[in-house]
Amino acid sequence: xxxxxxVKPPSLESLINDYAQAKSEGAILAGxxxxxxxxxSGLVSRRVLFDINDLHEMKGISDEGDSLRIGAATRxxxxxxxxxxxxxxxxxxxxxxxxxxxxxxxxxxVGGNIVSASPAAxxxxxxxxxxxxxxxxxxxxxxxxxxxxxxxxxxxxxxxEDEVLIGVVVPKLSNGCKSHFIKVGRRKAVAISVVNIAGxxxxxxxxxxxxxxxxxxxxxxxxxxxxxxxxxxxGKRPNEVVLKEAARITAGQSSPISDIRxxxxxxxxxxxxxxxxLLQILMTQNEAN
Amino acid sequence: MSHHxxxxxxxxxxxxxxxxxxxxxxxxxxxxLNLTGIKKGCDKGDCGACTVLLNxxxxxxxxxxxxxxxxxxxxxxxxxxxxxxxDPIQVAFIKHGAVQCGFCTPGMILTAWALLRENREPMxxxxxxxISGNLCxxxxxxxxxxxxxxxxxxxxxNNE
Numbered sequence: 001x002x003x004x005x006x007v008k009p010p011s012l013e014s015l016i017n018d019y020a021q022a023k024s025e026g027a028i029l030a031g032x033x034x035x036x037x038x039x040x041s042g043l044v045s046r047r048v049l050f051d052i053n054d055l056h057e058m059k060g061i062s063d064e065g066d067s068l069r070i071g072a073a074t075r076x077x078x079x080x081x082x083x084x085x086x087x088x089x090x091x092x093x094x095x096x097x098x099x100x101x102x103x104x105x106x107x108x109x110v111g112g113n114i115v116s117a118s119p120a121a122x123x124x125x126x127x128x129x130x131x132x133x134x135x136x137x138x139x140x141x142x143x144x145x146x147x148x149x150x151x152x153x154x155x156x157x158x159x160x161e162d163e164v165l166i167g168v169v170v171p172k173l174s175n176g177c178k179s180h181f182i183k184v185g186r187r188k189a190v191a192i193s194v195v196n197i198a199g200x201x202x203x204x205x206x207x208x209x210x211x212x213x214x215x216x217x218x219x220x221x222x223x224x225x226x227x228x229x230x231x232x233x234x235g236k237r238p239n240e241v242v243l244k245e246a247a248r249i250t251a252g253q254s255s256p257i258s259d260i261r262x263x264x265x266x267x268x269x270x271x272x273x274x275x276x277x278l279l280q281i282l283m284t285q286n287e288a289n
Numbered sequence: 290m291s292h293h294x295x296x297x298x299x300x301x302x303x304x305x306x307x308x309x310x311x312x313x314x315x316x317x318x319x320x321x322l323n324l325t326g327i328k329k330g331c332d333k334g335d336c337g338a339c340t341v342l343l344n345x346x347x348x349x350x351x352x353x354x355x356x357x358x359x360x361x362x363x364x365x366x367x368x369x370x371x372x373x374x375x376d377p378i379q380v381a382f383i384k385h386g387a388v389q390c391g392f393c394t395p396g397m398i399l400t401a402w403a404l405l406r407e408n409r410e411p412m413x414x415x416x417x418x419x420i421s422g423n424l425c426x427x428x429x430x431x432x433x434x435x436x437x438x439x440x441x442x443x444x445x446x447n448n449e
Contacts, residue, residue, distance in 0.1 A: 002311040002312075004291075004310060004311055006291075006293065006354060029354075031352075032353065032357070033349075033352050036313075037333045037334060039311075040333070041333070049310075051357060053357065077346075101334075101421055101422025102418075102419060102421065103334070103337055103340055103348050103349045103400075103422040104334055104349070104352075106343075106347060106348050107348050107349070107352060190335055190421065190422055190424075
């Protein structure tokens with residue numbers, strides 16, 4: 001007997017109805033790179049999988065003026081290769097291009113990377129840094145929530161039993177902002193991040209930092225904003241001393257654990273070293289990025 | 290539904306099959322179609338030994354349900370040689386000693402094939418990135434990268 005049934009709903013509406021009816025026995029199947037592995041290893045068991053891969057409402061990247069709308073079933077490779085993402089939210093494309101391996105990026109989806117809620121999920125960092133909002137559909141209607149509020153812990157989110165993630169709305173970086181993403185793994189590919197960092201910065205004409213965002217992954221139960229660092233940097237003219245101090249403050253805001261990928265102490269050192277590097281890159285980058 | 294009637298276009302040939310919903314494309318291609326070129330390594334998307342081209346793109350067939358591949362085009366290593374003649378990539382793998390135990394080779398060659406179709410003149414770094422999802426425990430990758438670069442050169446000459 002098959003471990004689960006497979007259903008391909010013909011429309012978003014029928015997906016929402018069938019999924020609500022299945023209650024906790026149903027799961028959404030997008031790329032399958034996480035779900036199918038979990039089912040096979042016995043970590044997750046579901047009676048029925050709902051395949052969303054061909055639902056056009058949940059696919060693709062559209063330009064909505066000040067923001068982009070990315071469908072939940074949009075593949076990671078399409079985010080990495082998208083011209084509009086590269087030109088308006090470059091560090092999201094950068095993060096997507098470093099997730100998993102080419103084979104995984106050809107299947108895995110943005111929605112899956114979000115709802116799986118790994119503290120190390122690569123695309124989640126730039127999405128938090130941009131203040132992205134998640135759009136859910138359910139029989140009770142639609143709901144929108146900020147991605148930062150949505151993440152509650154490793155594998156834990158604010159999602160309700162009958163809700164389906166339809167897409168994510170990502171504000172574009174404003175003119176003059178520079179962004180970057182750094183992934184530190186044990187190897188360059190097929191690696192879960194030991195530490196990952198995303199940030200953007202905006203300086204005024206005299207070189208003073210007007211605004212900045214810094215998000216850390218894999219060093220707390222969810223990806224976190226380094227709020228103290230952001231406050232410290234605002235209004236300052238960056239030089240090596242300031243950036244070093246910012247990196248030190250950032251390491252203090254992380255609360256990493258020791259696991260097979262790295263020790264607690266090692267991760268703190270990585271946060272400090274790579275935050276300094278990320279800030280340096282942001283300060284020396286060309287305007288185009 | 291737990292049983293599905295599907296058809297797959299594998300290496301240009303159409304197959305009609307009945308599959309259970311939980312069977313991976315990997316298992317169906319190996320066990321039902323007897324195309325055993327693709328290998329089951331980790332069965333969780335880490336090693337790339339099960340790489341096939343799904344509508345032209347390399348994917349781990351262990352992470353795709355057979356039912357999801359309904360109506361799609363699949364290329365396995367058995368479909369790379371044409372009319373009994375090896376592809377330039379296969380020739381280059383032999384020439385450069387890029388095959389040792391051979392377990393990663395089918396996936397590696399398909400990934401290389403997809404790369405060379407998009408990029409006729411890849412740099413070493415581009416090759417490294419393209420094959421980063423295909424693990425090889427024997428060669429240390431150097432011979433594989435040499436082989437892919439040489440195959441790209443041969444293909445360019447053949448096409449001119």
